[in-house]
Amino acid sequence: MQVFPGAIRRRFKASKPSSIAAALLLSVMLAACGGGGSGDATGGFADASVADKSGGSLQAVALSPISGIGSSTSFTSGSTTTPPSSINLAPISGISNTDPGVPWGPVLRTFGDPAFKLNGPAGISLPLVFYSSNSEVATISGSKVTIVGAGTSQITANIADPTGPQLVGANILLTVKKAQSNLAMPTVTLEAFGSTALLQARTKSTGAIKYAISNMMSTSKEAVAFLGSDGRTLTAFAAGTAVITATQVPSANYEGGTVSGNLIVEKRKSSISLSDLTQPYTYKLVIPVGAETYDEISGEARTPTITLSNPDFGSASWDTDNYPRPSVVLNPVKAGTTSLTFSLGATANLAAVSKTVSVTLTPMTATQPGRQLATVQGNPLYRDDYFFKDNIVTLKLCPSMSEQINFGFSESDNNYGNAYVTLNGVTLPRDNSNGQYVAIVPGVATGSAPLKLRSVVDALSDGTVALGGSVFEYDVNVEVFSNPVEFAKCYTTGPK
Secondary structure (H helix, E strand, O other): OOOOOOOOOOOOEOOEOOHHHHHHHHHHHHHHOOOOOOOOOOOOOOOOEEEOOOOOEEEOOOOOOOOOOOOOOOOOOOOOOOOOOOOOOOOOOOOOOOOOOEOOOOEEEEOOOOOEEEOOOOOOOOOEEEEEOOOOOEEEEOOEEEEOOOEEEEEEEEEOOOOOOOOOOOEEEEEEEOEOOOOEOOOEEEEOOOOEEEOOOEOOOOOOEEEEEEEEEEOOOOOOEEEOOOOOEEEEOOOEEEEEEEEEOOOOOEOOEEEEEEEEEEOEOOOEEOOOEEEEOOOOEEEEOEEOOEOOOOOOEOOOEEEEOOOOOEEEEEEOOOOOOOEEEEEEOOOEEEEEEEEEOOOOOEOOEEEEEEEEEEOOOOOOOOEEEEEEEEEOOOHHHEEEEOOEEEEEEOOOOOEEEEEEEEEOOOOOOOEEEEEOOEEOOEEOOOOEEEEEEOOOOOOOOOEEEEEEEOOEEOOOOEEOOEEEEEEEEEEEOOOHHHHHHHHOOOOO
16 A cells, blocks of 8 residues: 555544545445446456545555554554555465466367466456366366367366355357377397397377388388288388378377388398317318308308318318208318308398307327228118128128118227228228118129228328327128028018
8 A cells, every 4th residue: 555645644543444445445345346436456446536625645455464463553644654565465375376277268278278367247246156067178277277188178167155145147169179199110230040020119108009111112022021911010121212191080189191111121131050179180070050041032041151260270161062061171280270261241131240269179199090990780781790800891791682781880089191092993882870881792892802902091280299100901701692591581680
């Protein structure tokens, strides 16, 4: 409250209000009800004034006592008591002191917008209560309107006092539009040859999404990927690129939409099965290797590159005859250590790969006992029809028939040299399934003309130790069944 000099020339007491005080009281009551002019967001006072006989004016004030001033306090010109210059009223719960509110009239909003304060119809000074006809679109607490969903709702304003006059037709339309779902399709990265992913676009909406694959481009001219029967599982095939399109249907509160993302199918990173190796020296070492040497999609074969870090160690080559697991063939010239690097170049769908292992061959021992005859087997040779004594082998065979005889030899662990077996100077082939040497012994051979069987191991050196060769010789005497009982064995089968 402000007092202007000369504005009041008489004392006013609260116990005896003058006509001017009565007019002031009426003005204050109107201001408290919201009338008498426009107030600020804090429920400010109207600008109405009351003129006294001296031509001065008084601003309207609330009836509640001002802090520090009693109800009987009066002010006169020149008084030393100074009243406060302004009074702040408490804000309405949930509404900012500075929020001017939304004027009464049709309101347009979008789902997801924040709550807002709604002002009542113009010219209504009495307290109001607001109602929403559709609580699934908006709810109202006091004058605060909260958006719940997309759609429309009639907002009705009524006098808060049910005993007072009620408003007729005081309603407006609130329209809430659907929001954008912000649909986005992130880039998907897979590897060729069957890696999978479950497609998941980013969105605010719960609307169903349908995916499609297009613009596939691959070096091998094959499909980049396939969508599963569920419409979401993506399986990569050939290396390349494609476009993923996600289309979402509208939901209750969000618009539908279509967006595209990138699919990148990279070349597969294959592995190499090869480990460090340490063993005694041997003149030839076969090392099996597990690796993808063939691109099944493009049909490209890739030949490995094999390098040794120690050039004095020997040489290495690639042997594809040992299918389905080809091998590295190492031909060392001496004992020692080297790094072996196995590398495969890239194809249309396989990435380049390389692996390095350590190979150590320890020096040989100083003995080389070679090979000694251990077993003799044949068909239809029976166990009790051959004899082995003092390097002399006696075989009993059917008359006028050729027999296949297998000579088996025992060999020492440190037998490193080239080994071979000859029969009458002819080198016998080796059956790698059992390690035996196969000979066809003619049935006409007799003990008077023994066959010469030789087992030979060559001399060898690993650069540190020289090993001498070894030779074992055997006489093979062949006898023909003459006894009719023995002869019958030639036409029967039985245990050997």
